[in-house]
Amino acid sequence: MEQLNHMPTPLMDIPRSYCPGCTHGIIHRLVAEVIEEMDLLQKAIIVLPVGCSTLAVDYFAFDSVQSAHGRAPAVATGVKRALPDRFVMTYQGDGDLASIGAAEMVHAATRGELITTIFVNNGIYGMTGGQMAPTSLMGWKTETSPYGRTAQANGYPIRVSEMLAQLNGPAYIARTDVVSVPGINKTKAAIKKAFTAQIKGLGYSIVEILSTCPTNWGMTPVDALKRVKEETMKYYPLGEFKVAEGL
Amino acid sequence: MGEKLLMKGAEAIGEAAIRAGCRHFFGYPITPQNEAPAYMARRLPEVNGTFLQAESEVAAINMLYGCAAAGKRVITTSSSPGISLMQEGLSYIAGSELPVVVMNVVRGGPGLGDIAPAQGDYFQAVKGGGHGDYHLIVLAPSTVQESIDLMQLAFDLADKYRNPVMMLSDGLLGQMMEAVEFPGFVDIEKLPKKPWAADSMQGKRSRNLVNSFDLLPEGLEVMNKKMWAKYADVEKNEVKFEEVETADAEYIFVAYGTVARIIKTVIKDLRSKGHKVGLIRPITLYPFPKKQLLALAENPRVKFFLDIELSFGQMIEDVKLSTEFKKPVHFYGRQGGMLPEPNEISEVMLKLMKEAK
């Protein structure tokens, strides 16, 4: 973070269309920095989801494949099996990964597919305007839970990292945040470890990043960061849930 | 009819479904129809109904399958990519002869496309997007008011023929607001009973089976024939269309949905300049108004048809088949979510008229 003006080469130098205060931008940057630092640019392929980060079709300056909603892990599997020596990653939101794409996510993980997933958990559907996500916390009012999320109507928020940690296939699973400088630094370190797990052929890797969506939370960016610290982190504890030997 | 209200298309279809006796909604968010599930999430609890956001459209359509099998009126709303995911379920629903209503607020495609109004899903809707030999009944409103009016019909047709009904709308109709009037509430108790439903025997009858499966070809053929006898009735009884200024028209536009509205503006303009143009607007896309198109084609006064769509031409195949190639059928379309301007269409028509002379 010392060279704030330096745009890592894996990112296109054009303005982003994300909302002010959205954490997708920070996470893009962290991914790009690690790609550059690990010298992966020339062999990297990113599979993009359907969600706000579909906009990243214009942002990453390396080969990108846009996929159907939720299917990124399957698409990435196809890419990786075709080109096993390449570096293959998916970038997915919580609706994309934990709702419509739950099956693909679980099966890529349990196969130990040699891909890495950056999982942006902002607890809501951003792109479509604020509907309930499988990760929305109890009581949260959203477009499709106008009276607040209840166990009776909607069940409970999914803890993806803990769930995947039950499987043998994943080599690295961590949950981090991007709502503070130490959080951002830890996220970067976790991304590095996840990428390393793939390069070393140890198995599937995923970093779940607690994020914000000020627009659809109806909050200022600052209040949104506070909400992650005060609410989200209580339900979704930070930490590493799986670290394969040799990492 | 009550007072006039200014209401968004996607919300109006929600209220219309409730008034048509539907208390169950299952769906998954997708633009440009998110206001429909949001409306239902707020409104259904007020009328003791059930709203559930499914984990995907694949799940949503199968929730409809279950709910309809249990004998309830049920609806989902979605848009093109989501409707694609529902095709497997729709095939099972048609095969099991279940009544459901599905609204497709069509957007630009293929793939992720965009969220602007389009008509590229005509083939999928009308020709059967899932596997096997079946039809959806397809209704195509062109105003928000008509979306409301056709909703009641959609549920009635679904129940009457035990067949899925699709409302084919588009992004413009979903997002615009229009002054509308709602009909009263259907009395759910008075709806026709569904003795075939798998709602448990309750000690009163032998078992019911909801099923699209027969391993024996002889048996499956019987099931298929039964369905197609039903479609023959649908084609005989349920055709709906609108004709505008066709009584003396020499040049006839064919268009459905939003495009037909734009054509009405074009007709006003061309008529004011003395050109005898008219419009036939299919309201049911399946069953298609074949006879009416043929009658126009056989009329010596009619010189040609001009089919206008928001695609590269899908309905035009049905127009050509219906008119039995008796008159030329020309085409003009815009794609990718672009809408043609009235002037643009007028120019196409004027050019064709000149060439025909």
Place this chain on the structure above:
Amino acid sequence: MAQHELVAAGFGGQGIMMLGKLFAEAGVLEGNYATFLPSYGPAMRGGTANCAIVISNEPIASPVLPHPKVCVVMNLPSLKTFEPLVAPGGILIINSSLIKEKAKRTDIKTIYVPANEIAEKAGMTKAANIVILGIVVKATGAVKVESTKEAIKQTLGEAKAKYLPINLQVLDAGLNFDING
């Protein structure tokens, strides 16, 4: 009654949609047909928003207005986009508080309104859209002043009823603006 047409455009957050809705709502309150077509989707994020309104006593054919008879522009990008599109003989209403440039066309009537200043003077800084609504009502004669006031009242509802007097004051300030000056 002829068909009345309005396109309003500006930044998201300037109350463009509200302006359009209130106009359409006033038309509906008089028993007319009305359509309101917003621009929608992610394109609206931070960018410009616009809406098209048609009011008529006959069923409305196309709700799309490629060449509106009346157009409101609340920021410079909207002026650039919409000035060329206004129908010949039409009216272009320009928020001169935020747009310092002049319109180039001579075949349309242009009305320059310092809407932000008028709104501020009338007591509600953020209500430039209501000032413009007053101008639109006056310039088009499409809807009555009473219906416009009723539309504002109904939109505010009971919850925000206390803001009604100030909104009406701002509307009046718009209505009192000399559109030929």
